[in-house]
Amino acid sequence: MAEDQSTDLSRFKATYFEECAELLTTAEETIARLQDGSASDDDLNAVFRCVHSIKGGAGAFSFDGLVHFAHVLETSLDLLRSGRAAMTPQVADLLVRGNDVLGDYVRAAQEGVELPPGHGREIMDQLAAIITGAPVAAAVSAPAPAAAPAAAPPADPAERKWCILFQPAPGMLRTGNDPLLLLRELAGLGVMTVEADRTRLPGLAEMDAMESYLSWTVTVVTDKPRAAIEEVFEFVSGDTATVSIEAISPGAPDEAAAAEATEGEGWGLFTPLAAAAPAVAEPPRPAAAAPKADTPKADASAHGPVHTASIRVDLDKIDRLVNMVGELVITQAMLGQQTTHFSVESHPELIQGLQELSHHTRELQESVMAIRAQPVKALFSRAPRLVRDLSAKLGKQVRLVMSGENTEVDKTVIEQLSDPMTHLIRNSLDHGLETPEERTAAGKPAEGTVHLAAEHRSGRIIIEVGDDGRGIDRRRVLEKAVEKGLVERGSQLTDEQIDALIFAPGFSTATEVSDVSGRGVGMDVVRKNIQDVGGRVVVQSTPGQGSRFILSLPLTLAVMDGMLVAVGGQRYVLPLTNIVESLRPTQQQARSLVNIGNVLVLRGEYIRLIPLHQLFGIADAVTDPTRALVVVVETEGGDRIGLQVDELLGQQQVVIKSLDANYRPVQGISAATILGDGRVALILDVGALRAMGERMPGAGGAEPMPAEAAE
C-alpha cells in the first residue's frame, strides 16, 4: 500500500516538475517582454500566475524553501501588478534573476537536494525592499493622487464590504468549474450574503442540466484585500463567467474621498496607480461608492488557463501512433499497388473504398504529425537570456531580432536543435560581433545585431542565425587550417570552401580560449547534431558585414511525398518538394563540356546534369541522356541540378525510415523507405547529390564512379 502511495506521489511530482519547467519558461519569456517594455498589464498577471502555480504545487509537496521564495516573488509581483510598486528596468532585472533562483529551487526540489540556506538571499532581500517600499514608490511614480495612496497602508486591516457580481457563462460547468465551490470559497473569506438571480431559469422541460442559468450577487464583508477575492476567481476565465468585484466601503473615509475625485483617480486602495489613465470603469453596480475597472475580468479573459483544453501525453505514446500510421501508409500503398489492374467497372466499390482509405490515411497522418508539431518559439525563447548574459560578459552591445517564431516543426527536431542553436548564438556573439569601439571605428552602429529567423521553404524548415559582425576572416581560417593539417599548404580553395572549414573537427580560430566559446569542439558538433536529424548547415559570410548560418531541416521525421524513380534495377525516391520538372532532353539540350561535365541547356539556362547511375555506380542503367529522363530538382539553396534517371515510376507517400539506426549514413541518401511490395527504397538527398556531382570527374564520360571517390 505504502509503495503504491509513494509511486502515485512520484507520478504527481513528475507532472508537477514538468509543469514547473513550462511555467518557468513562460515566466521568463514574459519577463523578457517586461524588460524591453513591450509588455502589457496582462503579462505581469501571467508571470504572477506562473509563480503562483509553482508555489501552490510546492506547498502540496512540502518543498518549503521553494514555497518561501516563491511567496516573496509572488508578493512583489502582486504589488507590481496592482501598481503599488513601479516597474523599472532594475525591477525587471530583479525579476529575471528571481525567476532564475526560483528555477534553482525547483531543480533542487526535483533532485531532492537542499540548497544552501542563504541561496537567493540577495534577490529575496531586494524583492523584500520592493514590498516594503511599495507605497513610496507608487507615490513617486504617480504624484497626482498622492494624498490618497500615501494615506493608504498596503494592507488595510479594516473590514470592508465587497459586492461581487458573478455570472457564469452557460457552458461554465462543462469546463469543470463549479460555481458552488467558488461561492464556498468566498464564504470562507468572511461574512457572506448571496442573492441568486433566477430570471434566466427556464421551465423544467427546457432545462439542460449541463447549462448554468443562475447568476449571483454576493456581498462579502472581509478584512482580506481585493486580491484575495480575485484569487477565488483566478481560474475562471472571461469565456466561462463574468465576474465583477466592487468595494462598497462603509468604513474607509479616505477611500471614499478618493472615490469622489475624478474617475481616473478614483482607484481606492487596490488598483494600479501608475496605469490609471486608460481605466474603463464599468457602470456602477448597486450602490457602489467607488466605481472600479474590473481588472480581474480583463486578465482572466486574456490568460484563462482553464479554457485551453489540452492534455499532457507521453511522447512515447505519440511515437507509437506515428509508427502505426507509418505502417498504415505502407499497407495502403501496398493495397493500391495490388489493385491497380482492377477497373472501376468491375470492382466499383473496392476502388471507391481504396480511394477513401487513401484519403483517410493521409488525413490521419497529417493530424498525427500536427500533434508533434511545435512552434520554433520553444527554441528561440532561450535566446534573449543567452544574449543578455553573454553580451554583459563580453562587454558587447547586442540587439536580438527574431522572426518567424511561430513556424512549426516536429518536436524532435526542436529538441535536437537546442544545443546547436545555443552554440551558434554564442559563436555569433563571441567571434562574430565586434566590441562597440571596433564597431564605431568601422563606421557601424555600436550595437550589434543578432538575427534569428525561421521559415518554411520547399518542405523543409530553414533556421538562420545571422549577425552583422566582422564576418569570417578567411585568411586566418585558411592559415589555421593549414597549421592544423586540415588542408595542404598552397591549395586553392574557394571562399565557400574556406568558410566551410570552420565545421572541421578540432578547428577554432579564437586565439585565446574564452569561457564563452572557442574550445574548438563547437562547430563540428553543431554540424553533426544537425546532420543527425537529416539537416544541413551552411555558412555565408561577407567580410566586414557579418555571417549567416543557415540550417535546413526536414519538417518531420516521419512521412513525405515522393516520386519513385528507376535507375537500372534500383528504385529511389525523390522528395516531391525538390522536383521542378522532368523532361527527356534532346541532343542539343544535353551537352558534355570538358572540365565541367554534363550540362543541360534548358530555356537558355545551363544546369549541371548529374547521371545518377554514374554517381552511384549502377551498371545496368540507361547511359545516353537523350534516351533517359532528366528530373530538374532544386536544392534548399535554390540551386538547380538535373538528375538523370531511367524513368519515373510514380508519385507516392513514403514513410521515412532511418538508415543509420542500424547502419550509418550513406552519402547522397537521406533515409530509406519501404515500398508497397515490401522492398526498401532509398530516399535521395538532393543537396548532397549536388555536392557529390561537383566533385565528379570533370569530363564526365560514361565510366562508373570508383566506389571510394565519394568518400
Add this chain to the structure above:
Amino acid sequence: MQNAPDAVASDAAAGEARQFISFTIGDEEYGVDIMAIREIKGWTATTELPNTPPYVRGVINLRGAIVPIFDLRTRFGGGVTTASARHVIMVVSVRARVVGILVDAVADIITITAGNIQPVPELERKTDSTFLSGLVTVEGRMVALLDLDSLFDAELTADLHSFAA
C-alpha cells in the same frame, strides 16, 4: 535452449557454459553467441546501397526496420556469395544495432565452456584474426567463434559526415 537438457546440466557443472549457433561458409564453420542472435531467416533480395564496400549487400525490410546485410564470405575475402533462397540471413544485434549476416547454412547449436575455447593462433591469417574471439573443437570439427563487436566496428561507427567540408 529448452531443447537441451544436457546443456543445462553442463551449465551447472562448468558454471560458464555458453551456447553458440554455428553456421557454415563454404567448408568453414563459425559460431556466434546465441544471445546475440535475434532471428534466422531465408535470403531475401536486398536494396543496394551506393558506394559501399562489396561485402555490404544492401538493406532489407525486417518488419518495418531497415536492416543492413553483410556478406560474411566477402568480408573474409572469399568472394561475393551468389545468394539463393537456400542461403540464410542471421539477424544479430551488435552495438545496439540490428544487422543481418549472410551465410551459407546454419549448422548446429553448440554448448561450450570457457575452458574449451582456445586462442586464435598467430599464424591463422586466412581471415583477419581480430574478428575471431577463439577456436573450439566440436565433434572433431573446428568452429571459429566470431567477435561481432570488432567485426562490425569499422562498419557501424565510421563517420561519413566529412563531405560538407
